[in-house]
Amino acid sequence: MSDTLLELDCLSVDYETSRGDLKALRDISFDVKKGEIVGIVGESGCGKSTLISSILRLTAPNTRFREGEIRFKGRNLLAASEKQMRDLRGADMSIVFQDPMQTHNPVLTIGRQMLDIQHRSRSPKAEKLARAARMLGALGIPDPEARLKQYPHEFSGGMRQRIAIAMALMSEPDLLIADEPTTALDATLEVQIIERLQELQREMNCAVLFISHHLGVIAELCDRVVVMYAGAVVESGEVREIFHNPKHPYTRRLIDCDPGHIKTRARVLPTIPGEVPDLAALPQGCVFRDRCTQAMPHCAAQVPPLSKLEEAHHAACWLNHGEVPA
Amino acid sequence: MSLLAVKGLQTSYGAVNVLAGVDFEVAAGETYALVGESGSGKTTVIRAIAGLAPAQEGSVRFNGREIRGLPERRLRPLRKDIAMMFQDPVGSLSPRLTIGSLVTEPYRIQGMKDRDLQAEAKRLLEMVNLPAHFASRYPYQLSGGQARRVGVARALALEPKLILADEPTAGLDVSVQGELLNLLNDLRERLGLAMVIITHNLNVVRHVADRMGIMYLGRLDEEGTTEDIFADPRHPYTRCLLSANPEPDPDARLVRIALRGEPPSLLNRPAGCEFRERCPFAQQGCTRTPQWETEGGRGLRCLAPLKSEQAA
Structure with a gap:
């Protein structure tokens, strides 16, 4: 198909x-x-x-x-x-990992890392940086040009995860x-x-x-x-x-266990007793x-x-x- | 009299004002939840209560006695009554000690030499539904849920009156999360424990907390019984937070109230209401500074509170 x-x-x-x-x-x-x-x-x-x-x-x-x-x-x-x-x-194909605090290299600026990820492209550096800034902007990072000069520790966890998504989407993967x-x-x-x-x-x-x-x-x-x-x-x-x-x-059982389903305070929440079998x-x-x-x-x-x-x-x-x- | 009374608590690291005056009380046997986004100061509050983080201003009264700023020597006996459950379940267990020595370490620290440590380990592990033979295992041999339960067992060792729990269910699968919450609910009923729980999972709050406080930028913005807050949030931030809770139903019609922008920097707190720039309901008068006001068991810091009918 x-x-x-x-x-x-x-x-x-x-x-x-x-x-x-x-x-x-x-x-x-x-x-x-x-x-x-x-x-x-x-x-x-x-x-x-x-x-x-x-x-x-x-x-x-x-x-x-x-x-x-x-x-x-x-x-x-x-x-x-x-x-x-x-x-x-x-x-x-690209991937966004679970932990935004450990996804980025701490000693390189975000701009440097977003350049690196475009290593396949032959465009000039300025153009690559502009693309990176546009992508950050699309993910709601304010003032992206200035932010490219900053290091991962200068961003909050939520922003770092958005940067990771921006990086994963840079190559417009399928x-x-x-x-x-x-x-x-x-x-x-x-x-x-x-x-x-x-x-x-x-x-x-x-x-x-x-x-x-x-x-x-x-x-x-x-x-x-x-x-x-x-x-x-x-x-x-x-x-x-x-x-x-x-x-x-x-x-x-999994759906029943989600406390989001239970709107009034429950003294005992549903669980799935037992353990996952040994693989x-x-x-x-x-x-x-x-x-x-x-x-x-x-x-x-x-x-x-x-x-x-x-x-x-x-x-x-x-x-x-x-x-x-x- | 409240078991724990926190008043005007302030913590600064240099110029960074992490806690800017936190007030709340917890009665014996009560569970109080602190919620709010990352960086709002929740963890600092409980660490400051336990004397693990500095607090330059304000007061922390435990059983009527002031405990803020006590030297380590005088804090140590208090730690029999105030136990901490740390956020990272595996990381908070020393990798070189067995589970048995980890759960009985509090007795050694407190110099309680008369205890039969083996028997105590067995009793504590049973209390959290772990088999007694786990006493000889090491932390790396445990799953996340089992490590959490070891954390609970260790916190219970000295029969504390108050447990400070930092994200006790973070990273747990839903079925295991239910087990842990049931365990905490059960222990509270049997032992009459009071708890302060930090979580950003609102579905958890609803099932364990009697009362809750919502933190923003190192202050409480709203407080009340869990039922009241869910039914009738008055502070716009509380409403944004509650509306952001994804429902396990693909057909749920969610009315999201989006926060604008990013949390402001603690080094550069906004003038007037600190939530104003992100508030979808801000009015002209919000350039003034709102005060913390309490009435009928509810606390609120807002110049333009939402009315009940708005909270549909």
């Missing part, structure tokens, strides 16, 4: 460790279309970080791609050379990966960043893969949502479907089974497939199968 930008096809990634293979990602399939905002939701240890570093091919040395493909504009990135990857990174870009910020800044991101995304029509565990932000920003648990996709679909008609017990010693069957209140005997026998329930709504749960295979 020509409007598909990024496609993950049955991707399985392991980490080789002294305890054996840690199955960090198992059979991950989803796609991101051109200009679309896709949210990845999941808690610690669900594989979000492995997913990002796999797409960028910035993985740890003990990473093993066991199966599947990551296709970007139809090309399998796992078969690309290191040179080809370097040409893609920062040009066709795909922006945003790894929890608002987690370190307070609510008013979070909203500002999200609104700017939405504006620029519309202007540039770049696709965004937005990773977050903040359901409020996901609900507000994303067109589609992929829910991950313990290294697997448990549900994916259009944002309204996921929030109003979740079909996987984990998604339901080096996965249990048989469904990974969520031990923490699921609706688990059936069959859930222990076989991993539920990610099956299509409706157009663009998939879930991996035996409860959605009328007849459980014997």
